[in-house]
Amino acid sequence: MKKIFLSFALLSFFSTLCFSQKEFSETTKKYIAYNEPITVFKNALLIDGFGNAPKQHQTVIIRDGKIEWIGDDAKAVVPKNSKILDLSGKVLMPGLVMLHEHMYMPAYSLENRYSHTNQQPISFPRLYLAAGATTIRTAGNVETYSDISIKRDIDSGKFPGPSIELTAPYLEGNASVFPQMNELKNPADAIAFVNYWADQGFTSFKGYMAIDKPTLKAAIDAVHKRNLKITAHLCAVTYKEAAEMGIDQLEHGFFASSDFVKDKTENECPNNPELALSNLNPESDDVKELIQFLIDKKVGVTSTLAVFEGFISSQPVPSMELLSYFSPDNRDFYLKILSQMQSAKTPSVMDKAFVNNAKMEKMFYDMGGLLTVGTDPTGNGGTIAGFGNWRAIELLVEADGFTPLEAIKIATLNGAIALGFDKTVGTVEVGKSADLLIIDGDPSINISELRKVEFVFRNGVGYDSKKLFESVKGKVGFN
Structure with a gap:
């Protein structure tokens, strides 16, 4: 009985404080x-x-x-x-409703610059809000109790920031590249994981790259049994396989789709899925059939073009204004990576993959799919909260070919619909x-x-x- 009462109290705390707070700290x-x-x-x-x-x-x-x-x-x-x-x-x-946000950014080391992440509990909530994001979904976390505290402090008026839909820690498989992620061993492990974090008040879940089909299916069913939602950044599992299981949403447009990798091994992440995307004909029947299948299964897709722009040869030179927000070490490392990429000069596989993904996102929307947008402040380190929100929305127009009003709708109403918040925000x-x-x-x-x-x-x-x-x-x- 005590556990049931605690769960109810936590859920009530997470869902109501942001609408009733009238007192603010001197900081806010x-x-x-x-x-x-x-x-x-x-x-x-x-x-x-x-x-x-x-x-x-x-x-x-x-x-x-x-x-x-x-x-x-x-x-x-x-x-x-x-x-x-x-x-x-x-x-x-x-206000903007952004669906792939994090409270962390890449932290660099000599051995592997993406081996871990660095939490941004003060700067990122302020940047999100300053740029106009009034509601965000965190789409995965690596410092769970920090994310809980950030939301609590914003909702209580202690610090400024957006309304946050908290996503639980990643549902990852046995081959994670991030030591900060838990690795699920089997379907039973996934069910226990979902139930534990749902009891802590999390209302959103996210599968990650190495998760296999049986484990993802168990997670989806466990999430839906709690009347919650689950998205995923896939690789080992294809989009069609996840849609058949009943997943609610898929992240990163079609960059994370391994559906078109030839001779893909079941439950394994291919080495270079973006190569298949770069060689794809977006107008092919196979592409159209996959898109229609996702729509028929009511699977939403989140565009995150800003983070992928950081890996193409035509990425814009960062403005001095943007760079002025970085701490010196992060700015210098980002500029070093950027210089190395620009010195190559020749278009990469990612250039063509970027173009094809943009076409497929537009096709998905035009065919009736629910397209949303997010930032994902990771990548080469140059995509950060706030500025990344703006760039992600600009690229809906510049790369995908949406009108500005369509892009605004994707960044407001569509995000609210995907979260189930369209009765209260988004328009x-x-x-x-x-x-x-x-x-x-x-x-x-x-x-x-x-x-x-x-x-x-x-x-x-x-x-x-x-x-x-x-x-x-x-x-x-x-x-």
């Missing part, structure tokens, strides 16, 4: 610009998140953290004692949480204008984006 207050019971946004160019054309001269009224009224400025009845913000020349849009609608962005530009015309976010409202509380960014400049990599 430094970044709050607006925190009134009633706030009125007038003269806004409104992007609703549904993919509709923006509406001019719109008023949005929020009360106690919820959206109370939306309509034309001329029809608005402004409540007494409300804070009025004139948004002439600015955009009001939903600007009456009754939903006041998770809103004020942008000094128009991302519906130029998606890069997302980078001009000024204020981020989470549950009706407005945070100063610039102050959040400035607070972690030069510190990414330290914490």
Whole structure:
């Protein structure tokens, strides 16, 4: 009985605090610009998140953290004692819902630069929120109790950050390249693992590269028995095999698909799956059949183009602004890796794989699939929270070929649908949480204008984006 009560208490704690918190620490207050019971946004160019054309001269009224009224400025009845913000020349849009985020980044060593990771409990939550991500899913963790503490401290008002959907530790097999990951021995081990972390309050799970079919199937069934969701970064198991098992989502677009590797050994990860992707014809019947199979099985796909851009020859030169956020050691190591890659000059296998993956993501969306987007701040070390969020969304337009409004929908409503949160976040609608962005530009015309976010409202509380960014400049990599 005590165990049941504790589990209920933990789940209630995780799910309700972020919507009821009114008190903030002195640390958090430094970044709050607006925190009134009633706030009125007038003269806004409104992007609703549904993919509709923006509406001019719109008023949005929020009360106690919820959206109370939306309509034309001329029809608005402004409540007494409300804070009025004139948004002439600015955009009001939903907060971003990003689905492949982490609280860590690569930590480098002389032996193997990707052998372990470095937790970022202060800088990453602030960067996510500053860039406009009001809801994130962590999509796997390597410091479990740290992630729990980060969420608890944000929800309690101690530190600023987004609403976090906590993903449990990775469901990995017997050949992990990360010593920080647990290795599951068999299906029974997977069931016990899922139940243990679900009892601790985790509501999301993620399979990883070396997990085999029997173990993944046991994990999927155990997760669904708890009415929770599971995604995966696969390799040893193919996309079709996972879809047949009932998995909810797949990460990294089609980069992690081993379905087209010739002579693939069952339950083994091929050495170079991106080679098969690079040689693939995206218009082939085999590709279309796989995509349709995923759609029929209601399997979502998360695009993470920003992290893979770091491995192609045409990746952009990092801006001085981006580099200014790194700690000196992390910045120098990242630039060293980047220099080595750029000196090769010749296009790599990843170049063609990147193009083919982008085409397949667009096909998946156009055929009716639920495409979401995430950052994955790992890779060559240059993709970090915040800046990586923006780049991932920009690449939906630049690489995949989506319109800016489609990209915004993928980064807001689609993410909310995938999490099962679309009744509360993801669009600007009456009754939903006041998770809103004020942008000094128009991302519906130029998606890069997302980078001009000024204020981020989470549950009706407005945070100063610039102050959040400035607070972690030069510190990414330290914490």
